Each structure stands twice: as C-alpha cells, then as structure tokens.
Amino acid sequence: MRNNNNTVCAADTGGHGGLSKGLSSRQITMISIGGVIGAGFFVGSASAIMAAGPAVLVSFAIAAVLVVLVMGMLGELATANPDTGSFSTYAQQAMGRWAGFAIGWLYWWFYVLVIPLEAIVASDILGHWLGIPSMLVGVGLIVGLTCTNILSVKNFGVLEYWFSLVKVVTILAFIALGAFAIFGALPISSVSGVGHLWNDGGFAPTGIPGIASALVLALFSFTGMEIVTIAAAESEDPRRNIRKAIRSVVWRMLIFYFGSIFVIVSLVAWNSPALANGSFQSALEAMNIPGAATIVQAVILVGVASTLNSAIFTASRMGYSLATRHDAPRAWATTTDKGVPRVSILFASAGALVLLVANYTLPQSVLVPLIATIGTIALVMYLVIAISQVILRKRAIARGEVMRVQFPLFPGLSYLTIALIVSFLALMAVVPGHQMELLVSSILTGALVIVGVWLQYRDRGASSLSPTSVAE
Template sequence: MSEHIVPSTSPGLGGQLSRGLKGRQITMISIGGVIGAGLFVGSSNAIAAAGPAVLLSFLAAAALVVLCMQMLGEMAIANPDTGSFSTYADRALGRWAGFSIGWLYWWFYVLVIPIEAIVAGKVLGGMLAIPGWTVAFAVIVILAGTNLLSVRNYGEFEYWFALLKVIAIVGFIVLGVLAIFGWLPGSDVSGISHLWSDGGFMPNGAGAVVAGLLTAMFSFQGSEIVTIAAAESEEPKKNIKKAIRAVVWRLGLFYLGSIFIVVSLVPWNAEGLSSGSYQAVLERMNIPGVSGIMDVVVLVAVCSCLNSAIYTASRMAYSLAKRQDAPAALAATSKDMVPRNAVIASTAIGLVAVIANYLLPQMFNYLLASSGAIALMMYMVIAITQYATRRKARHEDHTLEVKMWAFPYLTLATIAFIAGVLVLMAVQPGHRLELWLSMGLAAIVVALGVRMQRKYGAHRPPTQDELVVNHRLAPSPAPEPQA
C-alpha cells in the first residue's frame, strides 16, 4: 500500500490546519454564531410585518435551524471536516453537489464581509466623525490580519465578541422581565398587554407571519459555523456534540426571549421601532445613554460577524482547494498552519465589494441580492445530504453517536418545508429579486460543477490526507512463510 501514497508536490501547498481552537472558544463561537446585528436592529422589520405573531415566525425559523443542525451534527460528529456540509454533499451526492454548495457558501460569506464592514463604518464613523469608508477598510484589514496570524487569534477575538453579545442580550432580557413585572424604577412600560391590545396578536393576518418568517430565517444564519471551526479544535467531536445540544436553548433564550420582551412592552406599530427594536424598548425604560450603548453593542455584533465571515469564507475556499475544486494555491498554509492565500483572496474580494458600495451602490445591491437565498439552499443541501448518507449506510446506523430524530420523516418534512419557503419567496414581492438572482447564480455554479464531474469523474481523486489515512488503516500484509 505504501507505493500509493502521493507526496505533496510543493512545500506549504495543501498543508494541514492547526488544532489551535480551545474548547471555551468553540463554545462561544457556537453561542455567538446566531447573534448578529440582525437581532439587535433587523428584527424590527419582522415585527413591523407580523406584529406580535412574529413570535410564530421566529419559532418556525428556529425549529428549522434546530432540525438542520441535528442533521449536520450527525454527519459532522461522525466525520469532522473543515468543509463541513460541502464535503458531506461531495461524498453523498457527487462532486457537483459539494463543488456547488461550497462555492455558493463561500460567495455568501465573502459578501457578509462588506455588509458588516459598512455597518461598522456607519456606527464608528458617526461616533468619531470620520468617513465611514475609512473605518470599513480599517476594520476589514485589522480582522483579516488577526486571522492571518493564527486560528487561535480568530478564536480569541470571537470569544470576547460573543461574550459581550451574550452579556448584552442577557442584560436586556433581565431588564425586560423587571419591566414586565413593574419592578424597574423609572420605566414607562410594564406588563404584556401589547401582545393583543394593538389590533390583536396577528394584526396583519397569517400571510404577514409568513413574511416575517422569511426575515427570521436569515437572522439565524451562522449556526453551522461551529462544525467548520470544530475541525480546528483539539476535540472536534466533543465540541460539535456540545454545540448541537446547546442550539435549542440558545435560539430559545436569545431570539424568542428577547423578541417576546420587545412585542410585550412596545406596540408593534410604534414610532421609532424601525430604528431598532432593542433601542425602542430601552428608551421607554428610560435607561440612560441608550443610543451610545446600542452603538457599542451593534459595533461588537458586526465585528463578530465580519471576523467569522473572513474565517468561514477562507476555510471553505481551503476545503474546496484540498478537494481539487478550487485553485491549489488556496490550500497553501503558513508556518502557523493558517490558509493564508484563502484568507487574503476572500478578504480582497470583500474589500472590492466595499468599494463597489460607495462607487456603484446599485451594483452592490444586486450582488447582495444574489446571495439572498443561499442560506436556504445550504439548509436544503444539509437535509438532502443527510438523507442520502443514511440511506447509503443504513446498516451502520448503530455506530452513529448523534442521530437525526424520527428519520426519515423529519428529514423529509424539513426538505418539504424549505421548498415551501422558496416558493413563498417567489410570490413575495420583496424577496423575488433575491430568489431569482440567487437561483441564477446557483444554476451557473451547478452547471460548472456538473461539467467538472463529467470531465474528471463523479468522485474526485483522493487527497494526500485520505491516502495516508487509508494506508494506516489498511491491513498489514501476511508474513511470508519461513523456508
């Protein structure tokens, strides 16, 4: 067997990633992954659409994420990999599937970089009275620089970013509970009567709950990052398992808990809610310095998302290169075992997108719209991959440490639900452009993936890592009989 091991063709090319992430960092990455600026600011759009019934929108979205994370956890714990669901799709559905969802996911997070940088530029630029574009560039360069040094730097930054976000949300919920019971001195709001007193619990009908669902769906993007990051930790299986178990209470506490506080204390159609749901509630509680507090919280949230976007995009590019579905140079690693070229390439495109926002804003809007449905596509691929993987290895079910509940029924129900949400996007005027541009981009990428599969075969050549592992696992040849 040893003659089949192919040595690396050049130093540093296709190198290994480190195991530099600590358990505490993985835990905070998994907690902070679902807490973005969308929760602090963007949730007001969902509330305006659905009223108090937005709780149903977020409950449905959270249920979908929990199911998809359980499916992803089943595959990731069995085989931790930096490529996560892209690698699993490659193995279960074919090279075209792993290629397609990997590049689409990379594109999604490359565009998250400028989105978060632009928000950071507005917030910090306003605080310091300097041009927003300079702040946007500076934030990207600083966080890209920390990502280039070592994965531990990414983990440490994300640890503190996530911790601050958690403190902010827990503090908000504590203040909200005190206000609801009338125990918060100086507060102008109390009770939960706004859940039904301003036109009812569902003032705009069931259709509005569906519209709120679409907004809520995209607020939860980021839960899957932990399965990518865990591959660079000391105990990937243990860390993924812990994150999967915690996803339910994270979504329940941070999203449903905080949204419940908002719609209980403030009318869903109140003036000022559009500027930020958290801020509107805190102002009515007469908390001093609300504007400054929310600026800091939003800034931390966007820096956290930007930090994770650089990390996630670079690791997906690295994984694609390792699987020979991207330029080999993207698999090169530094002496600290960081995929430097993948970090630089992903960041550079993010910087170009920032420039496009200021010089060609209409073009930038179209670029953003092209990634609008990719999160749903990712969830769909996770569900289909898990279904195909279990079907192919049904006789090995007993070896799985974590299993999808009620397989195959919940898996098939999840696939049907996601398909239904995509149909809803097609009929909702505010989401049609996102759907069609995303579907158009997906069609192009899938066509490239199919062409590659036809040219090189359905199954890519084994990587250096797999050849080494196969060599180690192969049975030793039987000893020759003595003369």
C-alpha cells in the same frame, strides 16, 4: 502526504489537513453561542416585528424549528466526519463533485458578501463617532481583522470569544431589565405589563401574510450557527465540541431570541414609530434607560465586528476545503507554519475589499443584484444538508454502520425537513420583496451547478475524490 510548512496537506479522517488545532473547547462553545446572535438580529428584528406584530414570535418559532432540525442533521454528519469543508464535503460524498463544488462556492460567495456588508454598518457608526470617512473605516476594519486571522487561529478564537461574550452578556442584561419592567419592578420605566401583545390590533394584526413575511426575515436571522461545525475541525476534540454545541442550540434560541423578542413586543407597540430606530433601542427608550441609542450602537458595533471576524474565517476555510478537493486555486490550500491558510484568507478579504469600495463608488443598481444573492443561500445550504444526511445515513445503514449521533425518526423526519425547506423557498416566491432574491440566487446556484457538473464529467476520476484523499 506532505506535512511541511506552506504545502498542501491531505485532509485526514478528522478533516484537519494542514490546519492547526488551536481552538479550545471554551472558544468553540462561545463561537457557537455567538453564532446565534448575529448583528442582523439587532438590526433586522424591527422589520420582522413591524411585519407581523406580536405574532412575530410565531414566525421565529417556525424558523427555529426548521433550524433545529437542520442543525440536528448537520450534527449527525459532522460528528461522524469533522471537516473544515463541513456540508460542502458531505454534499460531495453524497451526491458527487458537482454538489460539493456548487454549495462550497455558493457559501464562499455568501461570506465574501457578508464581510463588506458588515463593514459598512460598522464604518457608518465609527465614522460618525470619529469624524472619519466611512470607506476608510471599513477598509481599516477588514484589513485589521484579516491580519489577526492570518497570524493564527488562536487570534480568531480569542477575538470571537470576547465578541460573543459581550453579545451574550448584553442580551441577558436586556432580558433581565425587560423582565423587571414587565413586572413593574423597574422604577425608571415608563411602561410595564404585556398589554402590547394584544392591545394594538390583536396578537396577529397583519394576519397570515404578515407572519409569512416575518418568517423569511426570522429564518435569515439564524444564519451562522453552522459555523461551529467548520470551526470545530480546528479543535483538539471536534466530535465532542460539535455534539455539545448542537445539543445546546435549542435552549440558546429560547433564551436569546424568544426572550428578547418577547420583551420588545411586550413593551413596545408593533406599529410604534419608535421601531424605526431599531427594536432594541425602542425598548430601552421605553424603559427610560439613559443613553439607549449609544448603548445599542456599541452593541451593534461589537456584533458587526464579530460577524465580520467570523466571515473572514469561514470564507477562508471553505476556500481551503475547496482547494484540497481541487475545486479552487491550489495555493488556497497552502498553510503557514501555524496551520493558517493565509492565501485563502487574503483572497477572501481582497474580494470583500473590492465590493466595499464598489459600494461607495458605483451606482447602487450595480450592487443590488449582487447583494440579493444572499437571499436564498441559507435555504439552499439547508436543503443540501438535509439531502446529504438522507443519502449518507442510508449508505451507513446499508453497510451496517451506526452513526455516532443519530438524527431521530429517520427517514420520516428527514423527509419532513426537506419538505419544510422547499416550502420556505416557495414562500419566498410569493412574499413581497423577496422575489428578486430568489431569482438572482437561483441563477447563481444554477450556474455553479452547471460548472460543477461539467467539471465532474470532464474528469470522471475527480467525482470519487473525498476528504481522505491526498491533495497534492
């Protein structure tokens, strides 16, 4: 094993390889919290509310149950073997090289797409404020956050800590204001009580179809929590940090998601035209909070910057992991003297920049199919995690090993989780507006699986490659 600067190092049993351990426990905790509050929640929750009415709470509850189950399964695997490749590595261990290759590249593509999409939202806000062309602002944001990621992982950790802290404080302040308004204790508010939960056509005015439509939107709002298992591999005590983050995911969902959504549907009618401006803005305006639009835009900007920062980090680490397993260009696995996969970061950001420029220069008919591939990647990722957990847990039992953290009620609850994920995928096939996402994502996933299988059969020796093998 070589451990010099700018060389590809072996991924040791802790999964760190040539990467640094520069993230503190405090930063890991805040990253895991921030991962729960994505920019999509601030922007997209209004669509879910308009689709299901107050019953959107049911949609979020169902989605939350699935995500809690999946994160529990991932927590079992990650505490047993912390690795920057996370579920991609576990898929390879469980099912073979083809599975690790396919889900790894699918996830890399997901976050390379997320970078320009988040940059577009941020550039529209900043461009309007500063009077600068949006494309230039977007390029500047990507380049700036790329540079901070390249310098050291500590820079990523520090930025994400403060971004996450702002989001957490904002959500808690919003819930506190909403609670005062609901109980009639906010003098400036023009609304109070929880009458909107049933006064505007009932609790579920659009019935089961509305709940189903909001369910798909709610599920995608939770995407990002798995990042903690990738980031924790670059901390001093990854197993402890992962275990701590996974255990706290339930109460975070309860407070941040259900608390804020409950405030919104209590104070704003689900069919109110004000929701077109965004759910959080409509609620603040109903409470007569001065400068509601500016406040929400500022928070969205922070949320977007946070997601963009995390996306660069996550895509680069998945690229690094793929390279150490010989499934990506070898140069992506080289690290600087500070343990940063600089080449992998640059390639992820370069791909994002190409997509960003294409957004402003090419017809939307060219980009829409690409953006649609985001649709089912989260569900495919969850399915791979669940299948990997079943296979690897059974192998551990056969060897007489006891997992450090055990997913409960095995194997029954694991199979139930798999059935739920498959049901979600089937739901996308019938919910209006999601068929294209399912189709395009399925084609991309199928193509990657075919390539992965071909690679595995081309070099049968590579199918036994594990994170503990020496990467050249």
